[in-house]
Amino acid sequence: MAASTTTARTTHDVLIIGAGFAGLYAVHKFRDQLGLDVLAFDAAGDVGGTWYWNRYPGARVDIESVHYSYSFDEDLQQEWHWTEKFCAQPEILSYLGHVADRFDLRRSIRFNTRVTGLTWDDDAAEWELRTDRGGVHRAKYVISGAGTLSVPKKPEFPGVEDFRGEVYLTGNWPHDEPSFEGRRVGIIGVGSSGIQAISELAKTAGHLTVFQRTPNYATPIGNEPTDPAEEAANKAGYRRIREASRNHFLGVPYTDVQPSALAVSAEERRRVFDDRWNRGGFRLFIDAFGDILFDKAANDTAADYIRDRIRERVHDPATAELLCPTDYPYGTKRPPLETDYYEAYNRDDVELVDVKANPVAEITPRGVRLADGTEHELDCLVLATGFDACTGPLLAMNIVGRDRLALTEHWADGPQTYLGLMSAGFPNLFMITGPQSPSVLYNMPLAIEDHVDFAADAIAHLRQSTLDVIEPEADAERAWVEHTNELAQATLLPTSPTSWYMGANIPGKPRRVLVYLGGAPAYRAKCAEIVHNGYQGFRLTGSAALVTA
Numbered sequence: 001m002a003a004s005t006t007t008a009r010t011t012h013d014v015l016i017i018g019a020g021f022a023g024l025y026a027v028h029k030f031r032d033q034l035g036l037d038v039l040a041f042d043a044a045g046d047v048g049g050t051w052y053w054n055r056y057p058g059a060r061v062d063i064e065s066v067h068y069s070y071s072f073d074e075d076l077q078q079e080w081h082w083t084e085k086f087c088a089q090p091e092i093l094s095y096l097g098h099v100a101d102r103f104d105l106r107r108s109i110r111f112n113t114r115v116t117g118l119t120w121d122d123d124a125a126e127w128e129l130r131t132d133r134g135g136v137h138r139a140k141y142v143i144s145g146a147g148t149l150s151v152p153k154k155p156e157f158p159g160v161e162d163f164r165g166e167v168y169l170t171g172n173w174p175h176d177e178p179s180f181e182g183r184r185v186g187i188i189g190v191g192s193s194g195i196q197a198i199s200e201l202a203k204t205a206g207h208l209t210v211f212q213r214t215p216n217y218a219t220p221i222g223n224e225p226t227d228p229a230e231e232a233a234n235k236a237g238y239r240r241i242r243e244a245s246r247n248h249f250l251g252v253p254y255t256d257v258q259p260s261a262l263a264v265s266a267e268e269r270r271r272v273f274d275d276r277w278n279r280g281g282f283r284l285f286i287d288a289f290g291d292i293l294f295d296k297a298a299n300d301t302a303a304d305y306i307r308d309r310i311r312e313r314v315h316d317p318a319t320a321e322l323l324c325p326t327d328y329p330y331g332t333k334r335p336p337l338e339t340d341y342y343e344a345y346n347r348d349d350v351e352l353v354d355v356k357a358n359p360v361a362e363i364t365p366r367g368v369r370l371a372d373g374t375e376h377e378l379d380c381l382v383l384a385t386g387f388d389a390c391t392g393p394l395l396a397m398n399i400v401g402r403d404r405l406a407l408t409e410h411w412a413d414g415p416q417t418y419l420g421l422m423s424a425g426f427p428n429l430f431m432i433t434g435p436q437s438p439s440v441l442y443n444m445p446l447a448i449e450d451h452v453d454f455a456a457d458a459i460a461h462l463r464q465s466t467l468d469v470i471e472p473e474a475d476a477e478r479a480w481v482e483h484t485n486e487l488a489q490a491t492l493l494p495t496s497p498t499s500w501y502m503g504a505n506i507p508g509k510p511r512r513v514l515v516y517l518g519g520a521p522a523y524r525a526k527c528a529e530i531v532h533n534g535y536q537g538f539r540l541t542g543s544a545a546l547v548t549a
Contacts (some may be wrong), residue, residue: 014021014459015129015139016040017397019109020049022145022432022448024096025070027105029456030143036459039139041131043114047100052091056170056384057177058196060091062221062337064281064529065250066234067443069095071242076102076236085222086281086337101543110135118142119400120427125543127428140468141428143452144394148439151392153385156300156507157188159363165380170197170384180380182206187382188360190216192336194384201382202344209376210345211355211368215325217306221337222280242446249519251443254287261289261298285335293331293491294432303330313342322354332496334440350509386505390435390514391415401426414503414512418472418480418537419527420453427471430455435514436484440501442520454527458535467542476537488513 016026019042031038044052051059061068065082080095087095100106110131117130121138129137152171160167166178170193185205188195190212202208234241242255256276261269269289276283284302291298307324314320323342344350358370367378391411399407402425410416410425417423420437421430432451433439439447458470488494493501493513503509516523530536 012037012039012139014038014141016143018145019047026143026452027108028103040109042114047096050094055089055202056197077238087370115397117398130244134276143430145432147392149387157363162365163363164365165379168382180205183379185380186378189384195336195338195341199341202350208350211353213356215323216336217330218336218338219284220280247521250286251446257287260291261301299329315346329492332493333499336386361529376489414510418477422472424472424477427469438520438523467540469541471539487517504548
């Protein structure tokens with residue numbers, strides 16, 4: 001017990017938060033390539049980040065495996081074999097475990113340790129980090145790899161604690177896989193996690209009740225076993241693939257997008273949609289027509305197409321209509337990818353309940369009671385209610401910057417960042433794939449590498465210049481926020497009433513765009529320009545502590 005309450009104080013060059021894709025690469029980058037003294041922390045028991053916690057039935061990546069991986073080491077790229085086109089959670093976790101072993105990363109990580117406070121000491125020009133294990137750690141620089149989807153949304157239904165059965169959260173799934181064989185299972189939420197889980201739960205549950213508030217435009221993932229010839233070709237051309245990926249809006253090398261859905265005939269439009277639907281992945285969203293996210297009439301053609309395909313797959317017309325989204329444009333929420341999701345509703349033991357028309361009133365000891373008094377008795381309840389995305393993981397760490405300014409106060413009206421990477425008043429704190437960066441609309445491993453590399457180059461530049469503090473200027477931050485808002489207003493994104501891209505899924509959360517919509521190539525070019533211009537928009541200084549030394 002004494003070890004868990006120690007108040008030992010340690011000092012390092014860099015403190016790293018998280019041991020997922022971002023944290024692992026950061027440890028390698030700063031420790032092994034820059035030769036700095038680093039220490040990382042993660043609340044989990046091992047590496048994996050979001051893939052450590054999200055192990056619910058059906059959990060799977062929505063970017064092709066060949067792209068959803070690190071690019072920083074050629075031998076790593078060549079030696080790893082993905083078994084599926086879109087790998088499942090256990091395989092991603094194995095991959096990250098392999099990376100940790102290959103680069104001996106675990107010795108620099110403290111697991112089962114949650115960061116509870118992060119405070120800037122202006123006199124020493126250092127951050128002080130506190131954990132739930134009583135540790136106090138100081139460092140000049142902090143790299144937050146806490147992730148964008150790592151804080152599950154708190155259940156908003158009264159009575160959850162009174163339910164007599166088991167309650168499971170998709171974002172914090174138990175490691176010992178529970179059995180749903182023959183049991184009455186309810187699931188609330190039909191976002192990406194819910195859709196994946198429903199497809200699997202329907203196969204084993206005695207009866208599955210799906211409580212749906214807002215239907216989604218789910219399209220086929222198109223998963224299949226890895227083709228050996230295709231894998232060999234990809235490994236032979238990895239350099240070309242990575243270059244093409246980094247120069248694509250989404251971070252994958254799709255090349256078939258056409259300019260406008262409205263500039264072609266109905267027959268040609270249907271041919272394109274059919275082709276992208278059959279090929280799977282995000283091709284229908286991002287590789288069909290370039291105006292789908294910008295022009296409502298163009299978007300309507302895609303939305304109508306998806307609704308027609310849903311009706312083809314669901315036998316009961318009334319159920320099919322409930323599954324067809326109608327009150328927001330396609331793509332303004334992250335489009336879920338599915339396998340046999342709609343077919344699940346053709347089963348006699350799967351029931352769809354419309355909780356928009358008849359909302360959930362409370363969770364009772366026996367199940368879920370709706371506003372009209374109807375009670376659905378359950379043995380198990382699964383909450384697939386999403387995440388406090390992008391800002392939630394950062395705000396949860398109780399970050400306090402210059403002049404005792406809390407990040408919660410600085411972001412009271414929504415996130416304020418420069419490049420989605422740093423915030424004014426919070427020196428030397430790099431928020432990897434933070435809000436207002438391409439992050440969730442980009443290939444996350446590549447986005448992570450871009451941000452960690454930017455931070456590493458900045459710190460190396462400071463050290464070479466006998467400086468030690470980097471901080472965004474307030475004007476630069478203000479301009480970046482305005483820029484990201486302007487980009488969002490040029491799209492259909494703000495029209496979705498519940499999209500987590502806008503923070504609209506969390507009651508009371510400020511409604512502000514959380515993602516940079518200019519695309520990864522434009523973002524990377526902007527970052528390169530800023531560096532070329534001497535870190536334009538940043539203030540680089542030497543601390544009093546450095547001058548004294």
